[in-house]
Amino acid sequence: MPSPQAALPTKERILGAAEELFARHGFDGASLRQLTAAAGVNLAAVNYHFGSKDRLIEEVFRRRLDQLNGRRMAALKKIAGEPDTTIEDVLAAFIVPALELSHDGNGSLFMRVLARAFAEHDDTLRKFLSDNYGHVMRQFTAEFARLLPHLSKEELYWRVDLVTGALTHAMSGFGMIQRKSDVPEHRHREQTAEHLIRFAASGLKSS
Amino acid sequence: MPSPQAALPTKERILGAAEELFARHGFDGASLRQLTAAAGVNLAAVNYHFGSKDRLIEEVFRRRLDQLNGRRMAALKKIAGEPDTTIEDVLAAFIVPALELSHDGNGSLFMRVLARAFAEHDDTLRKFLSDNYGHVMRQFTAEFARLLPHLSKEELYWRVDLVTGALTHAMSGFGMIQRKSDVPEHRHREQTAEHLIRFAASGLKSS
DNA sequence: CGAGGAATCAAACGATCGTTTGAGCATACG
DNA sequence: CGTATGCTCAAACGATCGTTTGATTCCTCG
Structure with a gap:
């Protein structure tokens, strides 16, 4: 069963997962590896779409x-x-x-x-x-x-x-x-x- | 010129520097290397005196x-x-x-x-x-x-x-x-x- | 159909983290 | 004096971090 966000574009899925993990573990505490795994996207997708973690x-x-x-x-x-x-x-x-x-x-x-x-x-x-x-x-x-x-x-x-x-x-x-x-x-x-x-x-x- | 804490025992110097750096950069943000450098003690002193960063x-x-x-x-x-x-x-x-x-x-x-x-x-x-x-x-x-x-x-x-x-x-x-x-x-x-x-x-x- | 840009992927890079190690130093006690 | 004991030190360990790379796949448009 796909996640509710599965149909959303990659950028939106990253933003959703980021919001949740930043709230739960803080900005440093949430790693891009957790984040991209939760969003179901590749690790490199964050830097591709946003440039860096700070810009995300x-x-x-x-x-x-x-x-x-x-x-x-x-x-x-x-x-x-x-x-x-x-x-x-x-x-x-x-x-x-x-x-x-x-x-x-x-x-x-x-x-x-x-x-x-x-x-x-x-x-x-x-x-x-x-x-x-x-x-x-x-x-x-x-x-x-x-x-x-x-x-x-x-x-x-x-x-x-x-x-x-x-x-x-x-x-x-x-x-x-x-x-x-x-x-x-x-x-x-x-x-x-x-x-x-x-x-x-x-x-x-x-x- | 020695820091005001220079005469204090190692444990106290670590606690003082920790309080300051945790307040300024957060618990994850302050590394033991910054912390021990600010306290003027060796890196290993934290684990020797407190066991781990969490216990500190x-x-x-x-x-x-x-x-x-x-x-x-x-x-x-x-x-x-x-x-x-x-x-x-x-x-x-x-x-x-x-x-x-x-x-x-x-x-x-x-x-x-x-x-x-x-x-x-x-x-x-x-x-x-x-x-x-x-x-x-x-x-x-x-x-x-x-x-x-x-x-x-x-x-x-x-x-x-x-x-x-x-x-x-x-x-x-x-x-x-x-x-x-x-x-x-x-x-x-x-x-x-x-x-x-x-x-x-x-x-x-x-x- | 085929070229070309956008997007995704596995893999690796260098840096930094907390922690551990083992040798070296000091001070106190028989 | 010799030897324990408490402490400090430089160095290294394995893990994890954000970021980059280069190849591959996907999709669109001429």
């Missing part, structure tokens, strides 16, 4: 980050600057796309990859993340600043940073967040979003 | 975790069960020892090692952490449960998990938390503790 890592990031950033920015754009926008609305624009992604195919694995990337203090990886992620964080921070005008810039950065840490931690699946079998998928996602938003909003607004 | 990693953890857990439990014991204890008190018992450690010698590097260990989903490492860290988390969670009796068990676990994520993220130095040169060390530590405690308390107590 970047591609894994780019594919999902583009999705994630796109959805977040679209959701933010709808509410940014509006007079009746609440902190909860902005948090929802940040959190819901990530939860959607994390329940879509292998997307949840990507959130673990992302958490791992935060933990790696590797400079080139951090620069890559800053280049492809930083402008989104800045836009959201600007909107938080508008809704929390009494906070100093330093205080605001502090709180946004703490919110980011909590969400990254939670969504990469460290916690005990587990869907009960009698709760439908989309309902569980809503509940998760409610928990995260309530917690983060409370932390942001604390006097 | 465990020793790095044990040394600091014993400190950290000891101080946290001592601080908790003073306030647990007392009628006038607040959420903020419990959070202080959890946070202040970590901040003290992170400003004591190479201690701050250890918080990064710890964050890295959380990101690694390696089973043996997680079991080691659970064995040496889990009982502390359970004690703190029990005290939170006492002070937040209206929360369901599920809701409580959620919030404790989010607090843990925020604090791990913040204390491992991802954020922009930087001491200004005109603020004395101990004052900066107090301010950091205030930020963290206020944020976490607000998140825990949110209705």
Whole structure:
């Protein structure tokens, strides 16, 4: 019985297996030999299609980050600057796309990859993340600043940073967040979003 | 000019260099050759004194975790069960020892090692952490449960998990938390503790 | 049908890893 | 003094890593 990915083109099969193995064993921990074996392709295929392992890592990031950033920015754009926008609305624009992604195919694995990337203090990886992620964080921070005008810039950065840490931690699946079998998928996602938003909003607004 | 550690015994020099290099490059990323060179000892010294690289990693953890857990439990014991204890008190018992450690010698590097260990989903490492860290988390969670009796068990676990994520993220130095040169060390530590405690308390107590 | 570029393959390359070895050195004790 | 004992050292071992090579297969298009 062929794997579900067996019919996909080689490049896609590599990206899928890479996402899974990077999440499970880290970037150094997952070797190209494991990876190509899991994908059912030849060892040399990675260097042929991507040039190097590092470029494969970047591609894994780019594919999902583009999705994630796109959805977040679209959701933010709808509410940014509006007079009746609440902190909860902005948090929802940040959190819901990530939860959607994390329940879509292998997307949840990507959130673990992302958490791992935060933990790696590797400079080139951090620069890559800053280049492809930083402008989104800045836009959201600007909107938080508008809704929390009494906070100093330093205080605001502090709180946004703490919110980011909590969400990254939670969504990469460290916690005990587990869907009960009698709760439908989309309902569980809503509940998760409610928990995260309530917690983060409370932390942001604390006097 | 000899390194500051030059006079220390070989075992201590290895542990110091290991803490630094593991924090900077990860457990796999830091090789025994870099490590022994940085410590100024022979390559074979690690296997002679510790048996293997894995046992060295465990020793790095044990040394600091014993400190950290000891101080946290001592601080908790003073306030647990007392009628006038607040959420903020419990959070202080959890946070202040970590901040003290992170400003004591190479201690701050250890918080990064710890964050890295959380990101690694390696089973043996997680079991080691659970064995040496889990009982502390359970004690703190029990005290939170006492002070937040209206929360369901599920809701409580959620919030404790989010607090843990925020604090791990913040204390491992991802954020922009930087001491200004005109603020004395101990004052900066107090301010950091205030930020963290206020944020976490607000998140825990949110209705 | 046949030429030609794209893709795949087994095999090998050099580098680096954790670990082991066995000789050499030091210090302490009879 | 001689000899154990604890430690350090340079050197080598086998394994595994990312990458490259050159031949082979596949598929498309004139």
